[in-house]
Amino acid sequence: MLLIPCPWCGKRAQTEFTYRGDATVERPDLADSDSQWYDYVYTRDNPRGEHTEWWHHTGGCRKWFKVRRNTWTHEVISSEPPVRD
Amino acid sequence: MAKSPFKRYSGFSLLRNALSNHRRWPRAWRDPEPRKSYDVIIVGAGGHGLATAYYLAKLHGVKNIAVLEKGWLGGGNTGRNTTIVRSNYMLDGNANFYEHSLKLWEGLSKELNYNVMFSQRGVLNLAHSDSEMESFAIRGNAMRLNGIDAELLLPDQIRQMVPHLDCSQSTRYPIFGGLLQERGGTARHDAVAWGYARGADALGVDIIQNCEVSGIRVKDNRVVGVDTNRGSIDAPKVGLAVAGNSGRLAAMAGLKLPIESHVLQAMVTEPLKPIIHTVVTSGASHVYINQTDKGEVLFGGDLDLYNSYAQRGNLPRIEYVVQSVLTLFPCLRRVRLMRTWGGVMDMSMDGSPIIGKLPIDGMYFNGGWCYGGFKATPGSGWCFAHTIANDEPHELNKALSLERFETGALLDEKGSGAFAFSH
Ligand SMILES: Cc1cc2nc3c(=O)[nH]c(=O)nc-3n(C[C@H](O)[C@H](O)[C@H](O)COP(=O)(O)OP(=O)(O)OC[C@H]3O[C@@H](n4cnc5c(N)ncnc54)[C@H](O)[C@@H]3O)c2cc1C
Ligand SMILES: [Zn+2]
Numbered sequence: 001m002l003l004i005p006c007p008w009c010g011k012r013a014q015t016e017f018t019y020r021g022d023a024t025v026e027r028p029d030l031a032d033s034d035s036q037w038y039d040y041v042y043t044r045d046n047p048r049g050e051h052t053e054w055w056h057h058t059g060g061c062r063k064w065f066k067v068r069r070n071t072w073t074h075e076v077i078s079s080e081p082p083v084r085d
Numbered sequence: 086m087a088k089s090p091f092k093r094y095s096g097f098s099l100l101r102n103a104l105s106n107h108r109r110w111p112r113a114w115r116d117p118e119p120r121k122s123y124d125v126i127i128v129g130a131g132g133h134g135l136a137t138a139y140y141l142a143k144l145h146g147v148k149n150i151a152v153l154e155k156g157w158l159g160g161g162n163t164g165r166n167t168t169i170v171r172s173n174y175m176l177d178g179n180a181n182f183y184e185h186s187l188k189l190w191e192g193l194s195k196e197l198n199y200n201v202m203f204s205q206r207g208v209l210n211l212a213h214s215d216s217e218m219e220s221f222a223i224r225g226n227a228m229r230l231n232g233i234d235a236e237l238l239l240p241d242q243i244r245q246m247v248p249h250l251d252c253s254q255s256t257r258y259p260i261f262g263g264l265l266q267e268r269g270g271t272a273r274h275d276a277v278a279w280g281y282a283r284g285a286d287a288l289g290v291d292i293i294q295n296c297e298v299s300g301i302r303v304k305d306n307r308v309v310g311v312d313t314n315r316g317s318i319d320a321p322k323v324g325l326a327v328a329g330n331s332g333r334l335a336a337m338a339g340l341k342l343p344i345e346s347h348v349l350q351a352m353v354t355e356p357l358k359p360i361i362h363t364v365v366t367s368g369a370s371h372v373y374i375n376q377t378d379k380g381e382v383l384f385g386g387d388l389d390l391y392n393s394y395a396q397r398g399n400l401p402r403i404e405y406v407v408q409s410v411l412t413l414f415p416c417l418r419r420v421r422l423m424r425t426w427g428g429v430m431d432m433s434m435d436g437s438p439i440i441g442k443l444p445i446d447g448m449y450f451n452g453g454w455c456y457g458g459f460k461a462t463p464g465s466g467w468c469f470a471h472t473i474a475n476d477e478p479h480e481l482n483k484a485l486s487l488e489r490f491e492t493g494a495l496l497d498e499k500g501s502g503a504f505a506f507s508h
Contacts, residue, residue, distance in 0.1 A: 001399055001400055001401060002391075002399060013401075014399065014401060015401045019390050019391045019506070020504075021345070021392070021504065021505070021506070022345075022392075034491070035491070038490065038491050039341070041434075041503050042343035042434045042490045042503055043341040043342060043343050043490075044332070044341065044342075044343070044344070044345050044505070045332070045336075045341065046332030046333075046342070046344060046345050046346055046392070047332070048330075048332075048333055048346070048394040051392055053391070053392065069391075071346070071392045071393050071394045071395070072394045072395060073395065074393065074395055074399075
């Protein structure tokens, strides 16, 4: 069982959350090129190691936040509200 | 080139070796030292990499092939899957490819002189609502139009076919019917890796285990070779067939793929007498169940649903999958689980695989297999070999190109969108 640290509710069981994936991809401008849009929609760094990702506390406060987690060891490193880096 | 003699397996060889107490069976494949260069390097000795090497040597006359494997051959997803083989797809780009693969399965034991225990026990998808029955009718008709067998079943027929299934109205997801592909079934996963390895080795392919690729050398947008923990190896053509490690290998060549790695778990119960004679799947809670020849009930469900490179998963998914199995087969309630394990899956953004060229000359990619690459093994190797040998895809894998994500010609069977974990 993973314990996901919600910035508002603290550590809770993973079953309370919904996962949405890579939080580093940024939506391009409408005027940006097709290849930028292709990258945004489809390609991912997909690292083996630290990954910044979106989680939603569906069964709790229902807020979105970012988690830093290691995809190889499943170690959860940190979490933060959805601020811009 | 040191060619190992193809020692055929037969009733006669079994008898002869029995007389010497099975102490004189020859090695099934060599354990060669890597050479300085090859004509083709395949990275990854799973079923797909080994099948590719086999067909490259057998059908395209390519000599000097190496398959590089970081661990032991067949130790990746090939040795971790629930062994279901089928071709029940709706979209032409998938259907024709998987059907070609299924046809190769039908002759595979003979082709390889190796019993892959392919058992066409049928694959039954259960429907739990009227609308699901309708979508099954659509898919079944699409399959028939492509010359693939499909049969829509009513609850009575299903009750007869799978007597232990809870077909009552009081169950959590009552059964409205199903779609059956009779020619689908299961195969012995390890035997597929071993059979292709033995066949490829006999054709002169060097299978090099404990050889991890750590770099890909590219000059003027053309691949020249790879770096490994056993030295650098040159080759004008490099094919990747590394499943969950696709992203890492692509990154070595400076590329990004429409793929994420996720862990998928499977599990078996203690062995029972035969009670489930076909493969049963249900989309209501997403489970797929069959009984192995050893008697274990083998099943799997959804991904753990977060990016992962760990070949192990977490208990909540196991609990959910077990609950789903028990709603369908309440009679298994007192049976004990014996083992659970996980594999790192190459989840593509439209749920369909990629077999094709990469934007670097001489580099080819095979991956994005999601939940269903085991059944593709023969067809995947066959098409990938053609693509590498001719530097262009075969008609059967044209639609499976990497470019489809840029051009918009996606193959999203369920129309579930660009989330790797939703397929
Ligand atoms: C639990 C589970 C259940 C499944 N059930 C089914 C099913 O019922 N039916 C079905 O059709 N499919 C199923 N699949 C999917 C199927 O197992 C895979 O799609 C298929 O086996 C992939 O084969 P492969 O040869 O591409 O990959 P693998 O067998 O994983 O082979 C890839 C190889 O590449 C090697 N490698 C990786 N990185 C490197 C490197 N840097 N250098 C050298 N070698 C490297 C790995 O060690 C590995 O051996 C399931 C998968 C899992 C995990
Ligand atoms: Zn919360």
